[in-house]
Amino acid sequence: MRVVSGEYGGRRLKSLPGDNTRPTTDKVKESIFNRIGPFFDGGKVLDLFAGSGGLAIEAISRGCQHAVCVDKSYQAISVIKENIAITKEPDKFTVIKGDANRVLERLAKEGQSFDYLFLDPPYAQQEIVVQIEKMLSLGLVKAEALLICETDKSVALPDDISGLSLWKRQNYGGTEVVIYER
Structure with a gap:
């Protein structure tokens, strides 16, 4: 696993050992970022189920200004911090x-909102629609934001979620990426 492009392009990232997580493959990551904008001029990122932090690091590498990485696993948090260290810019990350649900409430109380929101939960525990509706109601989603959701292809995310429209849907083997825009 590596950073595909941008300022940190080519740097190797650690992933969590074992089968409990499945990091976004470089192929899928590259395709996602080619669709949402290969490079950014600022913007704030929320990586809600960060795992290794690869999506957030890729976004910062391509020009986003700050990323918030959230995970409930101690092991994931440790790997995220190690991966952020390779950027040599830890101030660009929180x-x-x-x-996830409690952190969303905390972020709302802090008055935060995001331009790019990545949701790649454990497939068996995904509540993406409920979490998107919660983020919208809490004011965490900026106008014109993109919400990038990665699920097992057997999960059928709807085309319409109140306040959002489907922008793109793409299958990559057993993975489906659905992108909504506000």
């Missing part, structure tokens, strides 16, 4: 250990 790492939060906690349950």
